[in-house]
Amino acid sequence: MKRSYLGEFEEIVLLTVAVLELQKQAYGVAITHEIIEQTGRSVRLNQIHAALDRLEDKGMVKSEMGEPTAERGGRRKRLFTVTAYGRRTLQDIQEVRVSFWSRLLNPLNSIGQRDWGMG
């Protein structure tokens, strides 16, 4: 299965988008704060913007302009949503991890579950 390579940071950003898009809050500042809060890393805005750009290029997220707010000086947000492809990619990664974890926890099951992730 040929998938675009997704870096670890990109994966975190993509996951954050997936979480925040539910409240229509998946935009630069909110994503940055969410990641800082969840991971404790010191992330800067430019990094998030760059990652989102790369994700959009890869077709994992798409974006549109949202409503303007006063504290942004009347500027609009760019709101991101995860595309179907992005969602599949996240699932694939998750499945690969689950598969490895399950083998790590139940070494005997590993053979029976071989083609579990081929879907």
Add this chain to the structure above:
Amino acid sequence: MRHSPPQLADKLLRFFLADDRREEVLGDLHEEFHWQVRRVGERRARWRYWGDVLRFLKPQFTTQRTPNHSRKPSNITMIRNYLKVAFRNLARHKGYSAINVGGLAVGMAVAMLIGLWIYDELSYNTYHKHYARIAQVMQHQTSNGHVGSQNAIPAPLEDELRAKYGDNFKHLAMATWQGDRILSYGDKKITRSGNYMGVEMPDILSLQMMKGSRNGLKEPNSILLSASTAQSLFGDANPMGKLINIDGKADVQVTGVYEDLPFNTELHELTFIAPWKLFVATQPWVKRALDKREWGNNSFQLFVQIADNTTMETVSTRIRNAKLANVPAEDKKYKAEIFLHPMSDWRLHSNWDEGVQTGGYIQYVQLFAIVGVFVLLLACINFMNLSTARSEKRAKEVGIRKAVGSVRSQLINQFFSESFLVVVFAFGVAILLILALLPWFNEVADKRIVFPWTNVPFWLASLTFIVVTGLLAGSYPAFYLSSFQPIKVLKGTFKVGGLAAVPRKVLVVVQFTVSITLIIGTSIVYQQIQHTKNRPLGYDSNGLVMMQMLSPAFYGKYDVLKTDLKNAGVIQEMAESSSPLTGVWSNNGGFSWPGKAPSLDSDFSTIWVTHDFGKTVGWQFKEGRDFSRKFTTDSSAIIINEAAVKFMGIEHPLGTVVKWGDDSDTNKPEYFTIVGVIKDVLAESPYEPVKQAIYFLDYENVNWIMLKLNPARSASQSIATIESIFKKDVPSAPFNYKFADLEFGKKFASEERIGKLAGGFAILAIFISCLGLFGLSSFTAEQRTKEIGVRKVLGASVLNLWSLLSKDFVVLVIIACLIASPIAYYYLSEWLSDYDYRTELSWWVFAGSGAGALIITLLTVSFQTIKAALVNPVKSLRSE
């Protein structure tokens, strides 16, 4: 917000960031700043802000966001796609494309030709710089209860206007009548049309002087020549200062050469201007009219340029009584009313009825404008019809396009780009057509229109034209086709038919209504021309030659010429008269006879002829006899026409004594006896009744020589012999002759022109309609292929099928006939009512036009229907 982030940082960012990133990045940064202010205070937030900003100054943020596949493609790409699809569609259906482009091209060519024609008509006379301020002085006069309007005015009017109304005018110029005159320089003699005009005329006309100046008419013995006249008299030699002779009467010096007046000016045949003063000096009667202030002698023209600060209407009102105030008491009853006829109206508004302007040529301009619009409409209807007829085929395409995400506006755009493509193609073809047709058109319409390649307004108009036609032709398919529901179309339950065909049928009816109206109109115009041409002339115009006696050298040669010509055997008879056979040059009043009603203004056409005139032209006598040399008393004999008998109200005209003049006049009245009554001789307008006329016997007051050729000889040989005899007997005058029948034919020129143009347009309209019908019938035939196959299998004959398929179209054409007939009837009776002598609107013209249209329709449709009916049913049914 109390706090605001560092402005310099913002500026920096704005400068470097790509345009499409600025908003979101700055927005995020500001939001972050305010959050940081709350968290760590403003000072540290500002530092942080600077840090963030600097981090954004990287190449990846200074370039535009890369285009994404999920985003909307740009307009250019879409248009390119539309055009590509349009091209493919055109190329795949070559026949229909040809019909579409061809029909539209013909329609556009017609509309553009008419446009060029109208432009030419509207720009008539605009060559003159003071176009808007030039006018001819005219007058209304009331006689026998009718108001007549004329441009002939009395001689003292100019002085009167200058003296009492001078402020209103910038220039005034008297003139006589434009006509052919002989100009000679050495041995060279040419006949040219020109006029004697006042000193200020060149200024009024703003003549472009190539040599000399506009005041070249100051000296009485001077002349201004047009460039072409100068060229034919002097070749390349300098004409300035050369002495030439006019009509063998006066020697004049060339004082200027002006650029030829362009063809679309009223005075384009004015090829020389001699001074009015010279005319006065050489014509005693003119001098008398001026010196004695003869207000009753309306024999001259007066042109003016009004002052800059006034209007035509104001001046017209002010000078109204300029003549009435001066005429003798007994002439007050004519209620002479002087007015201005502006140059801008000369061409298009020159008809008066009872003193009220009633249009003129403008009616034809309007008529053809309407025709042009309609022909274009026909072509557009074709396009719309063919597109909608094809809709069933294209419905699938529309369905698929919609299913894959095309929105309606995109489909509308697609159909519009298709129609624009066709229109642009058609425009190209139309220009080629115009280039090919222009010589023919110029000849028929008597124009000198050139294709306006460098005329910016023309191209702007063409662009508008393309846009309007594109929108008009494309609107129906664009909005109709794009409204299809993809589900229905793709499921196969979609059928165009029933109600959907109604607009198409309406359009066909409109098309044929226009075409049939044009056919009926053309037929009636030709019928009217023919009817008038067949009107009894009252003389025999066969082999009748007329020659104007332009030079004094002609006079006194009557007997010599007659003997020589008769001896040569080329003529049967010769005579002279004061007027040509195709016009009356003189009208006079002041006649009275026993039993005349005192209130009647006795106005007659007066014609002076020699003894043999009746024999030469073939007068037909109702009563009495011709002039004869046997009666010496015939010098006081007159012959009158039937109209005169009716006008005078006398029962026994023969022997009636007519008195001309009044006892109070300085000249003694003259008495004449009627010796003969002839059938009316048609000399003036062939559409109007012949005016009462009196023929006198005279050998002095004559201007024309009439020759009746010997019918036993060929005309061309006779003319050659006649020329040699004239060269011998009248060596100083050039030999110019006119055939009476051809001159008479010229009276129909304008009607024939209209007839030819209307005929041409009618043919084109029919052609366009048939083109559309042809395409349409092929579609219906194609749509019903299966049905025809099944019918054939069940035993239908080819005739059955043919009538089945043709019936629909025939019904439409019959409806069109029913609509067209009353419309045509209404407009044609309006048109005919302008003519006193007119043809009847007979029902068979209408029936014939309808039948003609029906036959053409059947022929057009049959090609397709018979083809469809002949197809082997096996072929058409095999596919299922």
